[in-house]
Amino acid sequence: MRSLILRMFLATASGAWLLLCAGPAGAQPAQATGCETCHRNEASESLSAPARDFALADVHRDRGFTCVNCHGGDPNATDKAAAKAPATGFRGKPSGQAVIAVCSNCHSDAALMRKYAPRQRVDQAAEYATSVHGQQLAKGDTKVATCVSCHGAHGVRLVSDAQSPVYPLNVATTCTKCHGDAEHMKGYTLNGGPLPTDQGEKYAKSVHHAAMVERSDLSAPTCNDCHGNHGAAPPGVDAIANVCGTCHTVFATKFALSTHAAIFERGCVECHNNHDILEPTDAMVGTDEKALCSTCHSEGDNGHKAAMAMRAGIEKLKAAISHSEEQVAAVENAGIEMGDEALTVREAANHLTVARTELHAFDPAAVQAVLDEGLGLTTKVDEAAAAAQSELSFRRTGLAISLAAILLVVVALQLKIRTLKPHA
Amino acid sequence: MTQQLIAWLDERLDLTAIRHFVEEKSVPVHRHSVWYYMGGITLFLVGVQVATGILLLLYYRPSAGEAYESVKFIVSQVEFGWLIRNLHSWSANLLIFMAFVHLFSTLFLRSYRRPRELTWVTGVLLLFIMMGFGFSGYLLPWNELAFFATKVGTGIAGAVPFVGDFLVRFLRGGDEVTGATLTRFYGLHVAILPAMTTVVLGMHLLFIQRQGMSVPPSVEAREKAGAKTPQIPFFPHYVLHDVMWWYVALAVLAALALFLPWELGTKADAFAPVPAGIRPEWYFLAMFQVLKLLPAHILGIEGEVLGVLGFGLAALVLLFLPFLDRGAAEGRSSKLVTIGGILALAYMVVFTIYGYLAA
Amino acid sequence: MSASDRPSGPGTIQRRSFLDIVLGLGFVSTAASFLYPLWRYLNPPATVEAATNSVIAGKAAEFRPNSGAIVKFGSKPAILIRMPDGQFRAYSAICTHLDCTVQYKGDTSQIWCACHNGLYDLAGNNVSGPPPRPLDAFAVNLRGEPGQEEVVISRT
Numbered sequence: 041m042r043s044l045i046l047r048m049f050l051a052t053a054s055g056a057w058l059l060l061c062a063g064p065a066g067a068q069p070a071q072a073t074g075c076e077t078c079h080r081n082e083a084s085e086s087l088s089a090p091a092r093d094f095a096l097a098d099v100h101r102d103r104g105f106t107c108v109n110c111h112g113g114d115p116n117a118t119d120k121a122a123a124k125a126p127a128t129g130f131r132g133k134p135s136g137q138a139v140i141a142v143c144s145n146c147h148s149d150a151a152l153m154r155k156y157a158p159r160q161r162v163d164q165a166a167e168y169a170t171s172v173h174g175q176q177l178a179k180g181d182t183k184v185a186t187c188v189s190c191h192g193a194h195g196v197r198l199v200s201d202a203q204s205p206v207y208p209l210n211v212a213t214t215c216t217k218c219h220g221d222a223e224h225m226k227g228y229t230l231n232g233g234p235l236p237t238d239q240g241e242k243y244a245k246s247v248h249h250a251a252m253v254e255r256s257d258l259s260a261p262t263c264n265d266c267h268g269n270h271g272a273a274p275p276g277v278d279a280i281a282n283v284c285g286t287c288h289t290v291f292a293t294k295f296a297l298s299t300h301a302a303i304f305e306r307g308c309v310e311c312h313n314n315h316d317i318l319e320p321t322d323a324m325v326g327t328d329e330k331a332l333c334s335t336c337h338s339e340g341d342n343g344h345k346a347a348m349a350m351r352a353g354i355e356k357l358k359a360a361i362s363h364s365e366e367q368v369a370a371v372e373n374a375g376i377e378m379g380d381e382a383l384t385v386r387e388a389a390n391h392l393t394v395a396r397t398e399l400h401a402f403d404p405a406a407v408q409a410v411l412d413e414g415l416g417l418t419t420k421v422d423e424a425a426a427a428a429q430s431e432l433s434f435r436r437t438g439l440a441i442s443l444a445a446i447l448l449v450v451v452a453l454q455l456k457i458r459t460l461k462p463h464a
Numbered sequence: 465m466t467q468q469l470i471a472w473l474d475e476r477l478d479l480t481a482i483r484h485f486v487e488e489k490s491v492p493v494h495r496h497s498v499w500y501y502m503g504g505i506t507l508f509l510v511g512v513q514v515a516t517g518i519l520l521l522l523y524y525r526p527s528a529g530e531a532y533e534s535v536k537f538i539v540s541q542v543e544f545g546w547l548i549r550n551l552h553s554w555s556a557n558l559l560i561f562m563a564f565v566h567l568f569s570t571l572f573l574r575s576y577r578r579p580r581e582l583t584w585v586t587g588v589l590l591l592f593i594m595m596g597f598g599f600s601g602y603l604l605p606w607n608e609l610a611f612f613a614t615k616v617g618t619g620i621a622g623a624v625p626f627v628g629d630f631l632v633r634f635l636r637g638g639d640e641v642t643g644a645t646l647t648r649f650y651g652l653h654v655a656i657l658p659a660m661t662t663v664v665l666g667m668h669l670l671f672i673q674r675q676g677m678s679v680p681p682s683v684e685a686r687e688k689a690g691a692k693t694p695q696i697p698f699f700p701h702y703v704l705h706d707v708m709w710w711y712v713a714l715a716v717l718a719a720l721a722l723f724l725p726w727e728l729g730t731k732a733d734a735f736a737p738v739p740a741g742i743r744p745e746w747y748f749l750a751m752f753q754v755l756k757l758l759p760a761h762i763l764g765i766e767g768e769v770l771g772v773l774g775f776g777l778a779a780l781v782l783l784f785l786p787f788l789d790r791g792a793a794e795g796r797s798s799k800l801v802t803i804g805g806i807l808a809l810a811y812m813v814v815f816t817i818y819g820y821l822a823a
Numbered sequence: 824m825s826a827s828d829r830p831s832g833p834g835t836i837q838r839r840s841f842l843d844i845v846l847g848l849g850f851v852s853t854a855a856s857f858l859y860p861l862w863r864y865l866n867p868p869a870t871v872e873a874a875t876n877s878v879i880a881g882k883a884a885e886f887r888p889n890s891g892a893i894v895k896f897g898s899k900p901a902i903l904i905r906m907p908d909g910q911f912r913a914y915s916a917i918c919t920h921l922d923c924t925v926q927y928k929g930d931t932s933q934i935w936c937a938c939h940n941g942l943y944d945l946a947g948n949n950v951s952g953p954p955p956r957p958l959d960a961f962a963v964n965l966r967g968e969p970g971q972e973e974v975v976i977s978r979t
Contacts, residue, residue, distance in 0.1 A: 290939050383899075452842060543866065
């Protein structure tokens with residue numbers, strides 16, 4: 041009896057020590073503990089899988105952490121009851137708020153985290169509390185995501201590990217596991233209606249997805265770049281322009297100057313959508329049916345006139361550029377070097393791009409100023425092409441003269457043959 | 465002055481044989497004798513090709529990285545480079561055209577009949593070599609259209625039974641059209657084919673000089689009946705005529721180079737999508753169009769295989785026509801050859817135009 | 824009636840010799856029209872090589888430290904930068920975002936694209952704004968007598 045009490049005391053002490061000091065000093069991978077010895081052989085998948093996954097690849101294990109750091113218990117105990125006795129601090133499988141508590145035990149401890157990942161932030165738990173997930177959890181909703189929903193529990197990998205569920209390429213899949221599941225999302229609302237579950241599908245059509253997946257540009261935005269990760273929530277209506285502006289700075293600055301900045305409730309989203317952000321086209325501006333301006337503006341108002349003017353100006357420069365390109369190609373094909381002019385045409389195309397940017401201030405005069413510069417360049421190119429054409433006609437004259445000499449010889453030969461005596 | 469020079473040479477080299485040949489050679493004159501000049505024009509264009517081809521070699525670089533740029537360089541930076549390249553391209557096309565005219569004229573006039581069978585055979589071989597020149601030369605600027613046309617063209621060789629796969633690999637210098645194909649085609653275009661041409665063309669010309677000009681069967685029949693065919697001396701009469709025709713060809717070439725500059729297009733990119741309007745050079749178009757139209761399977765055999773076998777058979781018939789049409793030597797002009805020739809001509813014209821309109 | 828039937832009077836001789844002169848002139852002038860382009864063609868052109876692999880940007884002395892210049896490399900622009908310490912660097916001047924031409928920004932010693940405010944550092948790396956990847960780098964070599972060096976930009 042005494043020995044049992046003593047053993048319990050020792051186990052409690054050691055367990056508490058482990059939990060409090062949270063981890064070994066040296067960052068050596070942890071050896072298999074007593075927990076794993078039994079759990080590996082459990083018939084039930086849910087009991088054996090954690091031990092297996094944890095042993096396979098886990099960032100915590102690599103740094104010397106073991107089961108007890110999160111679960112408590114006594115790994116040295118030889119029987120189950122002793123290993124999980126209350127005095128060992130055993131807490132079983134944490135869920136809900138307990139998950140946050142277990143993770144933040146270390147991850148919110150700046151002094152501790154400095155030893156392992158000095159650059160890593162330690163405010164995830166605080167951020168989480170501000171997220172929709174955290175707020176719902178606080179209200180007692182246990183369906184919401186906690187740390188383990190996104191990062192995994194056993195077999196946690198670094199964010200920079202391509203196999204991690206929160207690696208940029210995998211984020212959309214991870215989020216849509218819940219957000220794309222209509223059954224799971226039942227009961228949640230947004231602006232009075234049911235919360236949509238088509239964000240993943242819409243995102244898959246967007247330019248951002250194309251940049252991320254097709255061009256492997258990991259800096260392209262995925263879910264968390266606009267919604268935040270630990271503090272995930274839809275950006276507030278007034279924040280949209282700021283959120284987009286973190287990358288699209290020039291557009292945000294121009295847009296902030298425009299009259300629309302005060303009128304567009306949802307900022308950029310009014311024209312460009314939120315999840316299904318498609319490749320913008322010139323057709324979005326203008327007054328025809330396809331154009332977006334005509335949803336609000338109608339014939340006669342200033343916006344209508346401005347839209348018409350900006351679109352017409354852009355189309356004019358586009359036409360001028362393609363005309364100049366044709367001219368240059370025609371002349372080059374005839375054998376006159378037009379490298380400088382080709383560069384100037386590129387420069388004009390730059391102006392077209394700048395004009396499309398400028399357009400976001402919705403000031404026709406500013407757009408026209410840029411377009412005019414571009415048109416000036418194409419005019420120069422066209423002049424050079426015309427000069428080259430006259431050089432070509434000079435060549436033609438030269439060749440025509442030699443052609444005349446050739447024909448003269450032909451005629452003279454014909455006459456000469458007639459004067460020859462036939463064969464005897 | 466010229467006389468003195470000849471005398472000076474004669475004294476040292478004894479030009480009696482040549483003088484005799486020049487003095488005594490004569491060419492018959494009749495209503496079909498205009499066709500005699502077609503071979504001469506073709507020969508002249510071969511000369512133009514050799515001259516302009518050598519000039520292009522001075523600046524051309526045969527590698528996938530530089531071929532297109534070097535042709536662009538020739539056309540835009542080298543003085544009169546545009547002229548040389550245009551002449552080479554146009555002359556190549558004119559050459560093939562004249563070779564066909566020459567072929568059909570000798571076919572319809574039965575000039576291949578005994579004893580000129582070998583002249584015909586070497587002539588047909590020369591036509592095949594010229595088509596090889598055209599096919600290999602088309603790729604050398606390494607532009608998009610030529611790249612994909614070569615891909616399709618060499619792919620057709622894959623339809624040859626048994627050795628098809630080997631042939632494709634052999635032609636391309638690998639499994640795909642790459643820089644290796646370009647180097648291979650370049651070697652073919654500037655070394656192998658010219659060497660073959662030198663030999664076969666030499667034989668062709670030698671045979672003609674040994675045998676003299678053939679007269680059509682109708683004229684021959686009249687001669688047998690006792691009529692005398694008027695002759696003109698080879699020198700200077702016929703030579704002057706020849707020179708005149710060469711000048712006419714030159715005028716046509718200059719005018720084409722002047723008014724219809726040859727396109728260079730955009731640089732080949734193996735990973736670009738296949739551009740619209742891919743087609744081979746016009747002299748392959750009739751064949752290409754038939755292969756495209758053939759159904760996937762005819763009587764259980766792949767359509768393309770059958771097509772390739774058909775063209776192979778046609779080539780053999782063409783090559784050995786003098787030995788198949790034995791009656792021609794006895795003055796019996798076979799209706800079959802005439803009808804076959806007309807059909808072949810009609811097929812080429814119709815399908816070439818059709819190929820253009822369809823592309 | 825053929826020429827031989829006619830008595831060869833003085834008129835015929837004159838016509839013949841006139842014809843010979845015309846013919847001679849024709850041959851000479853056509854020969855000249857073949858030989859002239861031939862001669863010009865054989866003369867090495869001003870730029871001796873297709874600008875596929877390298878291009879001469881100019882004399883080194885023409886470029887001030889902490890400045891940049893756009894140089895034509897084939898049919899595309901390249902940017903030649905003389906860094907504040909006098910070293911040269913060259914990159915493709917085509918912004919990796921939307922193909923605009925980039926420029927050198929002397930005040931921050933960065934490469935800047937005016938279209939969408941993309942910034943690259945002097946190693947060509949994209950450091951801010953929309954550019955998804957670094958600028959393609961070219962090699963820069965100096966060639967010639969000291970003080971008279973030419974700057975040669977070439978593909979690496």
